[in-house]
Amino acid sequence: MARLDAIRFLEGWVGKFFKEPHVQQAFGFHSLFIGGDPSRVPAIYSALAYLQIADGIWYTEGGVYSIIESFGKIIAKMGGAIHTNSKVDQILHRNGRATGVRTADGVVHNADLVIYNGDVTARNALLPDAPDALPWRFRPLRTTMSAHMLYLGTNKKFEKLLHHTLVVGDDYHGFIKDVTRDRRMPRSNAVYIHAPSRTEPAMAPPGGDSIAILLPVPNLASGDDWTEAEPRMRDRTLEWLESWGLPGLRDSIVVERSWTPLTFRDELLAPDGNAFAVEPSLQQSAYFRQPNRDRAIAGLYYVGGGTHPGAGMPGALLTSQVTQDLIRGDYPAPFTSHATGPTGNLVRP
Numbered sequence: 001m002a003r004l005d006a007i008r009f010l011e012g013w014v015g016k017f018f019k020e021p022h023v024q025q026a027f028g029f030h031s032l033f034i035g036g037d038p039s040r041v042p043a044i045y046s047a048l049a050y051l052q053i054a055d056g057i058w059y060t061e062g063g064v065y066s067i068i069e070s071f072g073k074i075i076a077k078m079g080g081a082i083h084t085n086s087k088v089d090q091i092l093h094r095n096g097r098a099t100g101v102r103t104a105d106g107v108v109h110n111a112d113l114v115i116y117n118g119d120v121t122a123r124n125a126l127l128p129d130a131p132d133a134l135p136w137r138f139r140p141l142r143t144t145m146s147a148h149m150l151y152l153g154t155n156k157k158f159e160k161l162l163h164h165t166l167v168v169g170d171d172y173h174g175f176i177k178d179v180t181r182d183r184r185m186p187r188s189n190a191v192y193i194h195a196p197s198r199t200e201p202a203m204a205p206p207g208g209d210s211i212a213i214l215l216p217v218p219n220l221a222s223g224d225d226w227t228e229a230e231p232r233m234r235d236r237t238l239e240w241l242e243s244w245g246l247p248g249l250r251d252s253i254v255v256e257r258s259w260t261p262l263t264f265r266d267e268l269l270a271p272d273g274n275a276f277a278v279e280p281s282l283q284q285s286a287y288f289r290q291p292n293r294d295r296a297i298a299g300l301y302y303v304g305g306g307t308h309p310g311a312g313m314p315g316a317l318l319t320s321q322v323t324q325d326l327i328r329g330d331y332p333a334p335f336t337s338h339a340t341g342p343t344g345n346l347v348r349p
């Protein structure tokens, strides 16, 4: 990274090549959508802009959820079972080795290995009697900002919107500072808008639109009360977008759903209501990120946006490759499952 000059901050790196502020924003904003402040993430994240130019932007028909459905089909085909709406309350272990999980309804699932895909900052809460030893890290992992999401179904098509539209208001830098460093409600606006029917017409009814609006906001560490803030921020965002170029947006809404940091905390179990796991800052990237193998408990592994190599769909999917390689290295021979046995331990034949 040092050889590539990639440990300097992203914004400074982009500034080496572009002087015009809007062009700088266009090449520097990507890290925001994996939870990173462009003025604090290492320039290695400029690879996100490069990949989009070199390889294009990918879209899965039916939306991202179709990837999850495909994984579900593969797991079912291999004889696996998926339990949804089943919250893991505790990761179980004995003699320094993971033995399974206990769900909120008290059911124990024994296992040879446990691979945890939730937010890594919840690790200690799930393993209260096996604290993580962090010899080299002097402070806990810092979580990312959150997002206020508005999912709208409208009876009008907004031709001004592309499949991906980024609308940045005044004071872009102040906006980012508010939601990341200062953890305060943003005083200006900047949203990403997704209108998937531009690529897949079936994503909206004829003459209508399906639109997702993402406004980055601070996570719950800010102390904001989102039951009060939600309607206020909704109105503010929609009013601003109408004045930007989507006249009649509010009147056209037929269906609407909103996600706030409370949704990220209560439904996705991200402890701070954070939207993108842990901040991809220099102190929390590469070697300093959460390792994919637990330091204290054998047989416990991690995947997902908070682990290595990190957030974003491609990054999160690659974490499973890293973890798979670790497990293959740890257990080179095929093993016999004793998951239903008394120890739940992994046994080589």
Ligand SMILES: Cc1cc2nc3c(=O)[nH]c(=O)nc-3n(C[C@H](O)[C@H](O)[C@H](O)COP(=O)(O)OP(=O)(O)OC[C@H]3O[C@@H](n4cnc5c(N)ncnc54)[C@H](O)[C@@H]3O)c2cc1C
Pocket (backbone or CB within 6 Å): 033, 034, 086, 087, 088, 089, 117, 118, 119, 147, 149, 214, 267, 268, 269, 275, 276, 303, 304, 305, 306, 310, 311, 312, 313, 314, 316
């Ligand atoms: C609004 C938004 C837009 C995004 N857009 C893009 C994009 O366009 N492109 C892109 O590449 N990335 C995007 N991302 C980032 C991407 O979605 C994430 O990086 C990725 O989903 C992370 O995957 P994950 O498996 O780590 O976590 P998740 O997808 O959050 O999955 C973790 C799952 O584990 C469950 N869980 C957590 N704890 C427990 C527990 N204790 N017991 C049981 N279940 C539990 C959660 O409910 C959740 O379903 C976006 C993120 C957000 C929030």
